[in-house]
Amino acid sequence: MLENINEKLLLQVQEDGADEEEQHPSCQHGPTVLFYRQSQRPKEGYFACSAHRDSKLCNFHMAAAKWEDNRLKDVSVERSYPKASGHVLNPSDTDPTKSILALSQDKVNAQYFFDEAALDFLADQCHCLGITKIVCMGAPRLHFRLRANYKSFLLDLDDRFARYLGPEEFCLYNMCNNHFFYKREPFEKFLQCSREDRLLIVTDPPFGCRTELIAHTLRALRRSHNRINHLPVTPLSIFWIFPYFSANHIRQEMPEMEMSDYRINYSNHSRYTNVGKGSRFCGSPVRLFTNVPLQLLNLPQEGYKYCQKCSYHTASDNPHCERCQKCTSKNGQTYRHCDACDMCVKPNYVHCDNCRRCTQRMGHDCAFYQTKQLCWLCGQRGHIETKCSVWQTKAKPARTGCLLCGRQDHRERRCQQRGKYFKELHFLARTSIQCLNALHDRI
Numbered sequence: 001m002l003e004n005i006n007e008k009l010l011l012q013v014q015e016d017g018a019d020e021e022e023q024h025p026s027c028q029h030g031p032t033v034l035f036y037r038q039s040q041r042p043k044e045g046y047f048a049c050s051a052h053r054d055s056k057l058c059n060f061h062m063a064a065a066k067w068e069d070n071r072l073k074d075v076s077v078e079r080s081y082p083k084a085s086g087h088v089l090n091p092s093d094t095d096p097t098k099s100i101l102a103l104s105q106d107k108v109n110a111q112y113f114f115d116e117a118a119l120d121f122l123a124d125q126c127h128c129l130g131i132t133k134i135v136c137m138g139a140p141r142l143h144f145r146l147r148a149n150y151k152s153f154l155l156d157l158d159d160r161f162a163r164y165l166g167p168e169e170f171c172l173y174n175m176c177n178n179h180f181f182y183k184r185e186p187f188e189k190f191l192q193c194s195r196e197d198r199l200l201i202v203t204d205p206p207f208g209c210r211t212e213l214i215a216h217t218l219r220a221l222r223r224s225h226n227r228i229n230h231l232p233v234t235p236l237s238i239f240w241i242f243p244y245f246s247a248n249h250i251r252q253e254m255p256e257m258e259m260s261d262y263r264i265n266y267s268n269h270s271r272y273t274n275v276g277k278g279s280r281f282c283g284s285p286v287r288l289f290t291n292v293p294l295q296l297l298n299l300p301q302e303g304y305k306y307c308q309k310c311s312y313h314t315a316s317d318n319p320h321c322e323r324c325q326k327c328t329s330k331n332g333q334t335y336r337h338c339d340a341c342d343m344c345v346k347p348n349y350v351h352c353d354n355c356r357r358c359t360q361r362m363g364h365d366c367a368f369y370q371t372k373q374l375c376w377l378c379g380q381r382g383h384i385e386t387k388c389s390v391w392q393t394k395a396k397p398a399r400t401g402c403l404l405c406g407r408q409d410h411r412e413r414r415c416q417q418r419g420k421y422f423k424e425l426h427f428l429a430r431t432s433i434q435c436l437n438a439l440h441d442r443i
Contacts, residue, residue: 007037013050013177013216016223025067027060030179033213034064043068050176051157053208057105079181081167082159089164091148096164097141102268109157110206112266113141115273121262121300122202122239126150128298129237130198133190135221137175137203139241153190175205178217191228199225204241211246215253240289244330250289255430260288261315262299263332282332342411356384356411376412377403377422379433385412390435 014024014031024031029051036045043064052058089096102111114122122142126134133151136143140161143154147169154161155173159181162170168190172181180187193199201221205214222236240257241264242250250257264286265273272284290297299313307314307327314320318329321337321344328344329335335344338358340351349358354366357373370384378390385391385403401408404415412418423434 007039009035010038010045011035011210011212012042013213016178016220025060025062027058029058030174030177030181032060032062033177036064050179050213051109051174054105078183079172081182082162089144095141095144096161097144100160103158111140111158112269112272114139114204115265115267117300118264118266119145123149125239125297126200129200129292129296131200131237132197133193133199135190135199135201137173137201137217138206139202139204142202142204143169151190153187155187175203175217176209176213178220188224188228191225193225193229198237200237200239202239202241207243207246211242211249211253214240215250218254235291238289238291241286242289243285244287245285247287247289247330254291256291257289258291258294259330260290260294260297260299261304261313261318261327261329262288262297263303263315264288285331339409342409342414356386378435379431 012034015022018024024034025047026032027049029049031050032047033050034042034045034047036042045064047060047062047064047067048055049058049060055061097111097113102113103109104111119142123145125131126146131150133153134143134146135153135155136146137155138157140154140156140158143152146152152169154165154170155175156170157172157174159172162172167182167186171184171187173179174181191199201218203214203218218236218238218240222234225236226232226234235256238254238257240250244259247259263284265284266286267273272286288297294310294312297313303316304313305316306312307320309320309325310327314327315329315332317332317334318327319334320327321335323337323342324344331346333347336347337344338349338351340353341357343358345358346360349360350362351358352362352364352366352369355369355373357369359369370387371382373384374381375383375385375388377385377388380388383389391403400406402410402412402415404412404421405417407415421435425432425434
């Protein structure tokens with residue numbers, strides 16, 4: 001079957017402790033990922049490197065059918081921890097991330113280090129939350145900042161850190177497939193917690209990384225922590241550093257994650273910073289996603305405010321919308337409420353009556369734009385309300401304004417008559433919509 005490159009690319013990751021028939025082939029970066037298109041079956045896909053998006057850097061590529069026919073035993077070899085070329089750093093020693101040359105291949109391992117304000121903010125949250133142990137996954141500068149006052153363990157794909165840290169503090173690690181290149185026993189020992197310990201995972205993945213991979217790894221680490229400490233299914237506190245425009249992808253994988261307004265800046269990124277000519281006019285797009293209640297986060301006074309109605313801190317330029325009942329801005333701009341589509345939108349958006357929504361510009365392709373929308377009636381993606389097959393089967397007369405009641409001051413999402421036609425069930429930020437005896441899942 002020919003691959004349709006316009007279709008969504010799905011993936012499967014090898015689970016920890018997978019049986020032999022469920023294992024994936026390995027490249028030099030650990031177990032590979034199975035990729036396949038939406039219209040394909042998994043066995044019609046292919047295996048490729050989890051960490052490298054550029055085939056010039058890792059050219060492993062194997063058809064899934066070939067692996068099924070010629071399955072080989074995993075030949076990946078556990079590496080020995082390298083001997084330190086110098087002395088292992090004491091907590092009071094200088095942070096090596098301020099002197100080593102940052103890796104710069106964007107498709108693999110580009111390193112961007114938190115600036116001092118971001119480090120202060122993250123350290124302050126650890127203090128306020130009573131954290132005693134931190135796993136720094138792809139966040140080396142934070143590890144070197146925290147190790148003087150906290151028990152911290154660095155998981156990173158840069159083997160240079162083995163020159164400065166012993167195996168009780170560092171492991172060469174691929175966060176895209178939860179693969180440990182060195183012995184994992186020191187890390188599992190670190191995960192052992194007393195009743196007084198509170199563990200936090202902070203991850204700062206490459207922004208081109210698929211959210212499915214990081215979410216899979218975070219769930220695997222949570223299971224390891226629970227197994228080691230003989231706990232039932234127990235959540236772990238997570239700080240996931242990622243751009244705001246990936247919020248929907250993160251919440252699709254981990255619906256318990258909420259986005260804080262705090263803007264993360266990097267000291268060596270020309271755009272994701274608040275200094276220099278290259279900085280963005282509305283600030284860094286990088287945010288903190290967390291399963292910790294936002295009410296428990298303590299944002300700095302400069303640039304942020306406490307919203308009494310939301311009961312947590314938001315950006316100063318993010319006013320509370322009485323209609324939406326929340327502070328709605330995501331990108332650092334001040335949003336405005338559009339009465340026509342009954343929601344807050346970016347200030348440069350214009351309303352399209354045909355699409356029943358605000359869009360980035362006039363003269364857009366309505367047909368294409370509508371295929372990307374979430375229907376406010378059935379909750380399915382791919383059409384708008386006037387094209388909803390579920391609603392059309394009800395043979396209701398055409399209406400302007402709200403299709404459910406005909407009023408102009410709201411849309412279908414907030415209609416008081418919605419309960420006559422749809423039943424909604426909410427769980428972990430997911431909503432199931434039941435209509436005409438059909439169940440539709442909405443995220």
